[in-house]
Structures are given as C-alpha cells and as structure tokens.
Amino acid sequence: MKITTAYMGEVEIKPTQIIKFEHGLPGFEDEKEFVQLPLSEGSAYQVLQSLKTTELAFIITSPYAIIAGYNFEVEDSVIQALDIKNAKEVAVFVLVSLKDTLENSTVNMKAPIVLNIENQKAKQIILEEDYAIRHQLAVDKKEV
Template structure:
C-alpha cells in the first residue's frame, strides 16, 4: 500500500507494518493506524497511515535516561494483549527545538507498543515523577560523564 508521509514523502508499506492505536493518541483521536520509520540512529518517526501531517519523532527513553522505568497496570497490559516483556517497546515523543540541544522528551506519557500484536497506546499514568519536558542534551551529557 502507498501512503504519504510527513518526512519521507510517498512510501510503500506493508499492511503487516501497521500498528493499531484503537484509542488514537490524545489530541489525535481520529488517527488510529501508524507505522514506525527509522530516522537516524537514535530516533524513529511514528507516522499516521491516514494523515501525512500527523507524525511524531520518537526515541527510546532507555538510550538517554538510565533509571527510566514504566510500571504498566494490569488493565493496560490486557488492552495491548501483552504476554511478555519481549513484546513491549517503549517510546517517548520528542519535542524538537532550535537549537536541538534544547529539545525535550515526554517521559511522563510514553508510547507503548506490543510489537508482536501490532497494538499501541499512549500510557498516561495518574501520577508520575517523570517530566513532560526532560531535556535530551542534559541526559546525553550525564550518560557520557
């Protein structure tokens, strides 16, 4: 199938690549089908299949934030039909700023994807000690130190 993407133009994808977000993503409830596209070494694009303008730059929080963890409640695990930890990919949305060193990630509400079932959902906990705007550059320099 051919889709239009925000960053890569027209792309041919397979139906098996589509990740279903049955609840959409908050603020984008009408977008329920996405694909992940690699974007450099540390980033990917979570691209809507149905709206080329809806695309999020995402990264793994574990690349930048050593102690980061997510404890998913049982109902969330059931919604995504998660059977094992190997099924789960955790992504955080990047807010790109100029200069890039000012870019932040939303650690408070990660995107959880069950890769084997191709199901995804943004996890928004009632309470979290994580920031909505954690600076990537600060985390990267701490990891190097």
C-alpha cells in the same frame, strides 16, 4: 502499500507494520493507525507517521537512551488492552518535541507509548511515576 509521509515523501510499507492505537493518541483520538519509520540509517530516532493524515508525524525515541534507569509499572488494563503475554513483546517510546536545536529539544518521559511488537497494538499512557513532560534532550548532534 504506498503511503505519503510528512518527512520522507512516498514510502512502501507492509500491512504488518501498521501500529494500531485503539483510542488514538491523546489530542488525536481519530488517528488510530500509524507506521514507525527510521529517521535515518542508524539513528536513535524514528518517525511515527499517521496513515490517515500525511502532515501528522511525531519524532520518537527510546526513553532508555535518555534515562538509563527509566522504569514504570504497566497497569493490568493496558496489558489486557494490548494483549501482552510477556515483557519480551513490549517496546517503549517517548515523543520528542523539536525546538530550534536538538540541545533545546525535549522528550515527554511522563507519557510513553507502549507497543506490543507481536501484534502492533499500542497505547500512550500517563505515568504515576515522577517523570518530566519536558525532559531536556541531551544528545550528540552526530547521532541524528
């Protein structure tokens, strides 16, 4: 199926690529279906594109590329909601807040997106752990 995206124009996706947020994202509760697209070949960043609203797309990345020891407990209710059977099914992403330069951009380490890669169910959670909502993004410009 073809979709129109905020950053890449029209792209072809498979229905199996659709990520489902049962309750949407905080602040975007009506946005329940997204697709994850690479920002560019070999990039550490992806686009989380809404299927409902073309203009709604978030830049996401792995928190482990930013904080090597990033770690948190996933509550049982999240494990059940996403039907997670083992840790190998889980991928974690954080939202990037783009500023005028990458050096000034931040990532939300406090509210990661947990994705079950087997069934494409996802949920953004808010952690009890002491991580920053606006963690400074320290990247080499060449990586993007």
